[in-house]
Amino acid sequence: xxxxxxxxxxxxxxxxxxxxxLNNINKTTYMLNFNWCNxxxxxxxxxxxxxxxxxxxxxxxxxxxxYILMGASDKRRWRDLKLWVxxxxxxxxxxxxxx
Amino acid sequence: MQLAGIDYFIVVxxxxxxxxxxxxxxxxxxxxxxxxxxxxxLPFWAIAMSIVASDIGVTEFIGLSGQSYRYGIVAANxxxxxxxxAMILAGLVFIPYYWRNGIFTIPEYLGRRYNIYVRTIxxxxxxxxxxxxxxxxxxxxxxxxxNLASWSVKTSIIxxxxxxxxxxxxxxxxxxxxxxxxxxxxxxxxxxxxxLLGFWEIGGWHELTSRIASLGPEYKNHLSLVLPxxxxxxxxxxxxxxxxxxxxxxAYYIGxxxxxxxxxxxxxxxxxxxGMIFGAFLKMTIPILxxxxxxIALALYPGxxxxxxxxxxxxxxxxxxxxxxxxxxxxxxxxxxxxxxxLNSCSTIFTKDIYEKHLNKSASxxxxxxxxxxxxxxxxxxxxISSPLTQKFHGIYIYxxxxxxxxxxxxxxxxLLGMFWPRTTQWAGLFGLLGGILLAALMxxxxxxxxxxxxxxxxxxWWSFLGAMIITWSVSLFTxxxxxxxxxxxxxxxxxxxxxxxxxxxxxINS
Numbered sequence: 001x002x003x004x005x006x007x008x009x010x011x012x013x014x015x016x017x018x019x020x021x022l023n024n025i026n027k028t029t030y031m032l033n034f035n036w037c038n039x040x041x042x043x044x045x046x047x048x049x050x051x052x053x054x055x056x057x058x059x060x061x062x063x064x065x066x067y068i069l070m071g072a073s074d075k076r077r078w079r080d081l082k083l084w085v086x087x088x089x090x091x092x093x094x095x096x097x098x099x
Numbered sequence: 100m101q102l103a104g105i106d107y108f109i110v111v112x113x114x115x116x117x118x119x120x121x122x123x124x125x126x127x128x129x130x131x132x133x134x135x136x137x138x139x140x141l142p143f144w145a146i147a148m149s150i151v152a153s154d155i156g157v158t159e160f161i162g163l164s165g166q167s168y169r170y171g172i173v174a175a176n177x178x179x180x181x182x183x184x185a186m187i188l189a190g191l192v193f194i195p196y197y198w199r200n201g202i203f204t205i206p207e208y209l210g211r212r213y214n215i216y217v218r219t220i221x222x223x224x225x226x227x228x229x230x231x232x233x234x235x236x237x238x239x240x241x242x243x244x245x246n247l248a249s250w251s252v253k254t255s256i257i258x259x260x261x262x263x264x265x266x267x268x269x270x271x272x273x274x275x276x277x278x279x280x281x282x283x284x285x286x287x288x289x290x291x292x293x294x295l296l297g298f299w300e301i302g303g304w305h306e307l308t309s310r311i312a313s314l315g316p317e318y319k320n321h322l323s324l325v326l327p328x329x330x331x332x333x334x335x336x337x338x339x340x341x342x343x344x345x346x347x348x349x350a351y352y353i354g355x356x357x358x359x360x361x362x363x364x365x366x367x368x369x370x371x372x373x374g375m376i377f378g379a380f381l382k383m384t385i386p387i388l389x390x391x392x393x394x395i396a397l398a399l400y401p402g403x404x405x406x407x408x409x410x411x412x413x414x415x416x417x418x419x420x421x422x423x424x425x426x427x428x429x430x431x432x433x434x435x436x437x438x439x440x441x442l443n444s445c446s447t448i449f450t451k452d453i454y455e456k457h458l459n460k461s462a463s464x465x466x467x468x469x470x471x472x473x474x475x476x477x478x479x480x481x482x483x484i485s486s487p488l489t490q491k492f493h494g495i496y497i498y499x500x501x502x503x504x505x506x507x508x509x510x511x512x513x514x515l516l517g518m519f520w521p522r523t524t525q526w527a528g529l530f531g532l533l534g535g536i537l538l539a540a541l542m543x544x545x546x547x548x549x550x551x552x553x554x555x556x557x558x559x560x561w562w563s564f565l566g567a568m569i570i571t572w573s574v575s576l577f578t579x580x581x582x583x584x585x586x587x588x589x590x591x592x593x594x595x596x597x598x599x600x601x602x603x604x605x606x607x608i609n610s
Contacts, residue, residue: 032542032558032562033551033552034328034335034337034338034558035328035329037328037335037336037337038327040328042325045327045336045340046325049324049336049339049340052180052184052340052344053180053183053184055184056184056187057187059192060187063191067195068372069369070368070369071370072369079369081190081191081372081376084373084377084380085187085376087380088183088380091383092179092383096179096324096325099172099324
């Protein structure tokens with residue numbers, strides 16, 4: 001194998017590595033830059049965002065009343081923080097459904 | 100804007116009133132518990148108002164109305180989806196555990212859950228970012244106030260620094276919180292004045308929307324909260340959902356000392372939780388007060404290039420004397436609330452996590468209060484002295500914000516895993532924190548290759564959070580976890596009110 005051919009082969013390998021790297025960067029950008037979300041319809045984006053309000057609400061529902069009312073001076077209905085959370089979620093859902 | 104005689108009267112009355120109110124609460128600040136946690140007397144409504152007042156600074160007033168002028172109602176996402184779910188999570192899960200453990204600071208929780216290294220790194224990074232940022236905020240806010248009132252920037256900075264210094268140093272958290280209650284009320288009244296006069300001038304909501312729609316097709320998304328993923332603004336929906344809602348917002352409400360400290364001063368656990376949840380109700384109103392004025396300005400005065408001048412334009416064009424003074428006071432109130440909160444939380448972290456833990460472990464309670472007061476004055480002076488540097492180093496504010504976004508994701512990752520997964524180990528917390536920060540820094544360095552969006556901080560926050568989660572989880576699997584006794588009361592769903600647990604917590608505090 002001549003020196004010239006070896007050099008050519010080595011350069012080709014380097015070029016292939018560079019191409020592989022650039023190709024991967026493109027894939028990484030596609031992933032990191034959320035380009036895969038470009039095709040998601042806007043209505044679904046809105047649904048995902050509204051879901052973000054419901055997740056903490058559902059989480060709150062799993063909590064025991066004793067835990068929610070711990071430290072409260074009485075057990076009147078308005079002190080139930082689950083109701084506060086429910087009201088927050090309703091208002092925010094209406095806002096995100098309208099705008 | 101030129102303030103008239105009556106405006107100056109309102110300003111002087113406000114400044115004198117706020118100093119007297121702050122000084123009144125000095126009587127509660129004789130112990131560390133009193134000075135740093137307001138003697139645990141705060142009711143939920145004061146906590147809620149204080150959280151919101153700390154959050155809304157003068158730069159937010161000016162900046163958010165400018166953003167809504169340029170990009171539309173999407174700027175409101177920071178106070179709606181970017182606050183409400185995170186505040187619910189913080190209020191119902193994290194705050195009760197912080198409160199029950201009797202901690203003073205977030206680094207203290209991290210120190211108990213992980214180790215001294217995590218505590219010190221978090222405290223150190225937080226102090227550097229906040230203390231350096233104070234000077235920048237002073238300079239920016241001083242500039243805004245000088246534009247509005249024809250004062251010099253120096254005068255604006257010195258007047259506000261002296262007043263904040265007097266009541267924050269003397270009264271501690273209780274003075275800060277109670278003055279914030281007044282400040283938020285003034286901010287709301289001032290903003291409502293602009294909002295009502297703006298709508299009066301335009302002719303109502305319907306007229307506002309039709310005027311914006313008539314500006315052209317580039318304004319078609321101005322009244323939409325959800326922008327497409329390929330939108331050429333800083334607010335595409337994946338950034339809002341993944342970066343803001345799932346990372347930056349929870350990191351802010353769960354891991355930010357300035358916010359959490361108010362809840363730690365609650366009179367009982369219910370007030371601590373309710374303070375955060377009621378704060379979410381108040382946060383919902385903020386966009387109406389600061390984002391809608393930007394839309395009003397767009398409908399009234401389209402074509403302004405610099406969005407940051409629209410708020411002062413509205414004040415100048417819409418408000419009569421007297422009301423101008425009130426809105427000016429609202430901006431001063433916004434500035435003072437943010438500054439006093441930052442000062443108080445910096446002094447708490449330095450005293451509890453650096454001084455008491457590393458420099459002088461066995462001093463008296465009174466000694467630590469004196470140190471807290473001295474640190475407040477020192478940080479304030481440093482902030483004032485360093486503020487003109489902002490003019491010389493234009494990039495410093497951007498760098499500080501970027502550095503801040505580096506730590507949010509990793510901090511949230513170790514807080515979430517530490518709270519919800521008992522298997523998380525001390526070394527996993529340390530590696531997760533450092534690895535996440537490194538990952539964020541690398542993504543920032545290679546951002547041109549990795550991202551196509553202009554403002555990358557929302558995406559970097561999400562991916563660094565994910566990276567830190569994976570690192571913490573992986574390292575946990577290969578390292579030895581703490582015995583259950585050591586982490587009792589620090590992890591979610593562990594019974595706290597039995598004798599064994601209280602004994603374990605006392606041991607943790609004493610060690």
